[in-house]
Amino acid sequence: MQSATMDPAEEPPSMLWGLDPIFSAFARLYVRDILQMTESTQVPGIYFYNLHPIYKVDVLGTVVYRRERDDFFCYGVDDGTGVINCLCWKNDLFKEEGGPTKSGEKHSDVAHGSFNLVAELEKLRQAQQRRCRLEIGELLRVRGPVKTSRQQREIMASTYYRVNDPVMSVQIAWMMDVPQLYRQCYDKPFQLQPDATGDSAISSLSKATNLIKDFFKEKSVTRFRPYDVQDLLQPLISSQPQTTPADQKPVAGPSACQQLRQLLKEVLQILQDEGTVYRRVKSQDEVYHVTAHDKDLLIAVKDIIHEDSKRDKYAEKGCHILHILSAVRQRHSLNVSKTALELVLKSLECNSDIVSTSDNHYTVF
Known part of the structure; x- marks a missing residue:
């Protein structure tokens, strides 16, 4: 797979990446999307999904192939959308082979029935081996940064373990959570851009919503009609005509009045979704009640x-x-x-x- 890179003109500035909460989280993306993410031209090892900067992911899937080396395992993980290679390093406790067992036999002869630290360490090592050495068909969860090696996308596991899921409860919960994360987070593009002063720009919709809320709080409004608050949003509507090159015909766009009505409609919908306002009776006379008042x-x-x-x-x-x-x-x-x-x-x-x-x-x- 070729590692695609994003057009530098479309890529958000790196100084703004930390403003996206997904950047600091382990993104639960489908393997298909991990393989198709575009790589940053500013910082290698950072990838973009819908303009969200991502460098570490969380994957749950079935092992479809495995290779073992002295220092690590290579597991192929299939989540139903694709297969990705996961590089899982062994720790020092795992790599010890039979060392504690011999000394443990000597200590067990001396201390009958007492707590044997060496024997307990050996049990811990064996338990870890069982959790980390997976076979084909077993369920594996992997967390770690995404890397591109030899033009192949893979996960460098910082945490990995076998998932015991006999009744598929973990997989069902995963299949219910991930689509919701896509709808609420991943499929909404990261749109925060710097303004002329370098501060983050708040969209006109957010400004309008906050403006109406401040008005409710300041005036202790109990109920209102849309035309009562419409004028408050007027300063947010640009009334300057758009200029076009001389060799092009002017393109008709929405008038300032139409923009104002559309903005107010969207604000009222947001306020209703948040529960800030509601309509006690739905009729032609649009009366909204302010919930808190x-x-x-x-x-x-x-x-x-x-x-x-x-x-x-x-x-x-x-x-x-x-x-x-x-x-x-x-x-x-x-x-x-x-x-x-x-x-x-x-x-x-x-x-x-x-x-x-x-x-x-x-x-x-």
Whole structure:
């Protein structure tokens, strides 16, 4: 496999790599993507997936070939998307061959039934050998930096071990976690770029969201309509016409008014996803309630917990958050999200109106 390198013009500056949390983590990537990652032109040994700088990975797969040398093992690991070579070094304890056993026999004659340090070290060495010397078909987990040797991509293992998974619980959990990591992290490109002052630039969407939140906090807004806050975002919309070369026809783009409406729409969606706002009734008259300042919602949640905690079913542990959510939707509004309810529960707990008995159960004093 040829080691592809990224176009220097597309590659993020190396001084910004540390701002990406994936850079300092062991990325759980599919082997197929590890083999196809492009290598940095700035720093050899750094690779890019969707502009995310990556140099160490975490892989779980089946051993499909093995080679053993005096100092290391070479395991071919197949995770279902591809096969990658993993170079797994032996440590000094592993490389000792039979040394402690002879001396252990002498000590065992002297100390009958007492703790024998040499014998215990021998047991430890044998246990480590069993964990590190894998056969074809066994499950291996490998963590370490990615390297390219002889034009072949491989993993230099810093940690590796056999995974005992008779009912495939580890593999199932892995297959559920990795796609979620792709959706939430890896498939979202690293877009942070420096501005003219060298500081990280915050997108217009983030600025707009923070601007609306500050307005809610400063004015103690309980409810609003979109046109009430639309003018706050006006300074973020560029009203200057775009210039085009004389030999090209001007390209029609969205007007400032259209940009403003689209930005406001995206901000309101983010605020709803975060639970900051919600619509009690969905109608043509778009009225949004600010969750933290909606006294009716806080009272409804508090009353539900107070009443239902007296029932035998919830007397010991309190009310589960999903039970509270169901009751709130029946009594108050069908449009209350779980994230909005979590904000309300946090506020009530800070005010000592309720207390959490576990991560998801709440009761009153």
